Amino acid sequence: MREVDPRRRVSRRSFLQSAAAAAPVAAIATGLSVEEAWAEGGAALSPAELKTLVKVARDIYPHDFLADTYYIAAVKPWDGKAAGDPATKQLLTEGLRRLDEDARTRHKVAYAQIGWEADRIVLLQAIEHTPFFKALRADLVVSLYNQPELWPKFGYEGPSADKGGYLHRGFNDIDWLPKV
Amino acid sequence: MATFDLNDDGLVVIVGSGAGGGTLGTELALKGIRTVILEAGARHNMEDFVNDEWASFAQLAWTDMRTTSGSWRVARDFPNLPAWIVKAVGGSTVHWAGASLRFEEHEFRIRDHYGAMSGANLLDWPITRAELDPWYEKAEDRMGVTRTNGIKGLPGNNNFKVLEAGARRLGYKEVHTGRMAINSEERHDRGACQQIGFCFQGCKSGAKWSTLIAEIPRGEETGNLEVRPNCMAIRIEHDAAGKVTGVVYADEKGQLQRQKARIVAVAGNSIESPRLLLNSASTLFPDGLANSSGQVGRNYMRHMTGSVYGVFEKSVHMYRGTTMAGIIRDEAHHDPKRGFAGGYEMETLSLGIPFMAAFLNPGGWGRPFTSAMEQYPRMAGMWLVGEDMPQETNRITLDPAVKDKHGMPVAHVHFDDHPNDVAMRNHAYRQGAAVYEAVGATVTYPTPPYPSTHNMGTNRMSAKPRDGVVNRFGQTHDVKNLFVSDGSQFTSGAACNPTLTIVALALRQADHIAGAMQRREI
Numbered sequence: 001m002r003e004v005d006p007r008r009r010v011s012r013r014s015f016l017q018s019a020a021a022a023a024p025v026a027a028i029a030t031g032l033s034v035e036e037a038w039a040e041g042g043a044a045l046s047p048a049e050l051k052t053l054v055k056v057a058r059d060i061y062p063h064d065f066l067a068d069t070y071y072i073a074a075v076k077p078w079d080g081k082a083a084g085d086p087a088t089k090q091l092l093t094e095g096l097r098r099l100d101e102d103a104r105t106r107h108k109v110a111y112a113q114i115g116w117e118a119d120r121i122v123l124l125q126a127i128e129h130t131p132f133f134k135a136l137r138a139d140l141v142v143s144l145y146n147q148p149e150l151w152p153k154f155g156y157e158g159p160s161a162d163k164g165g166y167l168h169r170g171f172n173d174i175d176w177l178p179k180v
Numbered sequence: 181m182a183t184f185d186l187n188d189d190g191l192v193v194i195v196g197s198g199a200g201g202g203t204l205g206t207e208l209a210l211k212g213i214r215t216v217i218l219e220a221g222a223r224h225n226m227e228d229f230v231n232d233e234w235a236s237f238a239q240l241a242w243t244d245m246r247t248t249s250g251s252w253r254v255a256r257d258f259p260n261l262p263a264w265i266v267k268a269v270g271g272s273t274v275h276w277a278g279a280s281l282r283f284e285e286h287e288f289r290i291r292d293h294y295g296a297m298s299g300a301n302l303l304d305w306p307i308t309r310a311e312l313d314p315w316y317e318k319a320e321d322r323m324g325v326t327r328t329n330g331i332k333g334l335p336g337n338n339n340f341k342v343l344e345a346g347a348r349r350l351g352y353k354e355v356h357t358g359r360m361a362i363n364s365e366e367r368h369d370r371g372a373c374q375q376i377g378f379c380f381q382g383c384k385s386g387a388k389w390s391t392l393i394a395e396i397p398r399g400e401e402t403g404n405l406e407v408r409p410n411c412m413a414i415r416i417e418h419d420a421a422g423k424v425t426g427v428v429y430a431d432e433k434g435q436l437q438r439q440k441a442r443i444v445a446v447a448g449n450s451i452e453s454p455r456l457l458l459n460s461a462s463t464l465f466p467d468g469l470a471n472s473s474g475q476v477g478r479n480y481m482r483h484m485t486g487s488v489y490g491v492f493e494k495s496v497h498m499y500r501g502t503t504m505a506g507i508i509r510d511e512a513h514h515d516p517k518r519g520f521a522g523g524y525e526m527e528t529l530s531l532g533i534p535f536m537a538a539f540l541n542p543g544g545w546g547r548p549f550t551s552a553m554e555q556y557p558r559m560a561g562m563w564l565v566g567e568d569m570p571q572e573t574n575r576i577t578l579d580p581a582v583k584d585k586h587g588m589p590v591a592h593v594h595f596d597d598h599p600n601d602v603a604m605r606n607h608a609y610r611q612g613a614a615v616y617e618a619v620g621a622t623v624t625y626p627t628p629p630y631p632s633t634h635n636m637g638t639n640r641m642s643a644k645p646r647d648g649v650v651n652r653f654g655q656t657h658d659v660k661n662l663f664v665s666d667g668s669q670f671t672s673g674a675a676c677n678p679t680l681t682i683v684a685l686a687l688r689q690a691d692h693i694a695g696a697m698q699r700r701e702i
Binding site: 001002003004059060061062063121124137141142144145146150151154155156157158159160161162164165166167169170171172173174176177178180 | 230231232234335336337338341342345349373374375377378384385494495496497499500501532533534536537538545546547549550553556557558619620
């Protein structure tokens with residue numbers, strides 16, 4: 001069977017055209033970490049808030065083979081939205097503040113400093129039905145998984161018409177099924 | 181290509197250009213009848229379709245506001261997206277997977293076969309399978325359905341091969357690559373399938389039949405058909421005698437226009453069609469046009485659906501090739517010993533990573549969710565589609581509060597599963613999982629229903645005017661020059677995919693309308 005090479009293969013040009021990933025291209029292209037990407041803070045959120053947001057994003061959809069850059073790409077548009085809309089800014093800052101407060105009450109440290117994912121998940125479960133969590137998750141399920149750069153890592157090849165489909169590229173190449 | 185005058189009152193005006201409207205308009209044009217199709221969406225060419233799930237959704241899907249209620253999970257997960265259908269020339273034939281199956285004889289007579297069922301509103305169709313067979317034959321030839329008319333089946337992809345192997349091990353007998361309106365060889369100037377995948381995103385090779393590429397251009401060539409894209413029907417008007425006289429619509433600039441008509445046919449799919457009739461209420465028709473029975477909008481059916489994804493040790497790459505690449509039909513019969521009436525089909529289905537994330541377990545998060553996502557290349561997938569029971573309380577109404585940009589109330593969709601639907605789905609989940617476990621699945625995921633792709637029943641056909649909205653030809657009981665031409669005519673939903681039956685009914689209706697016009701009956 002023809003397997004899928006998980007390395008990045010999407011051209012920078014087509015990546016730049018991807019709507020979901022438009023904002024944080026600089027971070028992705030240079031492979032910046034959370035610290036480096038947001039040392040100066042965002043348009044509306046502080047460096048600490050942005051770091052917590054990335055941590056929350058990873059805790060909602062944890063994929064250990066994905067670098068932070070994908071999560072940064074996924075949540076970065078929130079910063080822009082918050083800059084243009086006070087209600088969004090309030091939703092985010094208050095949601096993040098509550099998480100940190102809950103974290104300090106239980107673990108004496110901020111959310112992002114809690115060592116075990118399982119402990120952070122308990123805090124997220126407690127806010128699962130808040131508008132903050134619901135908005136973040138609903139957006140993230142698109143903004144994370146709709147990044148063409150991460151598709152090959154999930155064994156998904158994306159568009160195929162421009163390559164002539166799969167007629168000669170393995171549409172029926174399965175070779176392990178038991179004989180019936 | 182024709183252009184007709186707004187004041188031309190000799191036209192047939194059709195609302196909607198999908199399987200029903202697009203076929204009806206083309207067939208009428210071929211018969212020499214001057215026809216206008218008003219289509220709410222834009223006109224795209226097949227080169228413009230994109231192999232990208234969300235981008236394609238933005239291009240094609242009907243995302244105008246709708247509201248929902250009821251115990252179905254779609255109302256919770258996708259409260260403003262009850263249906264995943266298309267707003268574009270070609271309607272949902274742009275997006276459909278191509279499965280083209282005939283209803284079984286008993287599925288036209290469910291009241292007879294299933295008996296009275298508590299909470300359900302079962303009724304026999306006023307037509308039989310035998311009456312529809314000649315029209316099924318015409319439809320299959322026209323659409324180039326594989327395994328009919330000497331057309332060979334499509335080759336099976338990896339996803340099908342897993343399904344087939346599991347099905348054989350379980351002892352299922354009727355397993356094949358389906359009866360598909362996708363060319364397995366060049367036919368009617370359209371090429372053979374390139375196994376691109378992305379059937380739901382609009383076929384870029386033209387191998388899949390749609391009214392956009394295979395019907396409407398033929399109709400337009402006659403000079404008798406005009407298709408007006410970006411034209412949203414607002415209401416149907418009538419005269420003092422109760423005959424319809426035309427359709428008021430908002431054109432692409434949002435300006436209201438009034439197209440006069442000799443005959444009006446409604447084919448906007450089972451949510452918009454009843455909405456239009458209800459929004460056309462008048463002093464003469466206070467409960468909505470053609471609604472003396474009170475059945476307009478009722479008996480909304482969406483099929484018992486669900487999916488099963490199975491995970492294997494080794495790769496499948498289910499997304500390669502035809503989306504609906506094969507079928508198991510052994511559970512499609514009616515066998516009450518299973519604990520429910522009616523039957524269901526098991527059909528392969530695949531989603532790309534973006535839609536798998538959205539639909540695998542809507543609202544899900546954390547390790548259980550991401551663990552499933554990480555199995556993607558080793559997944560095989562099937563869709564379960566079976567007959568759901570018509571219920572009067574499952575219905576389309578006008579939302580009392582929410583209006584669209586033209587000031588018209590939007591459609592509100594209420595749906596509750598019938599206990600029969602739940603029993604069938606649970607059986608189908610078990611059998612679907614068993615198919616994959618038979619060939620070594622390590623995990624299976626019983627995935628909840630997606631927003632409805634099969635929408636049926638909201639203007640149903642009935643022998644007696646008090647039981648339904650239209651007669652055996654889709655002509656409304658109340659208004660003789662008003663027709664319904666889409667799946668909303670369905671008296672019952674059957675186990676199989678609805679498009680072939682919509683096309684067969686549209687061809688039959690075109691014949692009826694042409695005859696009635698010639699005889700000056702309408």
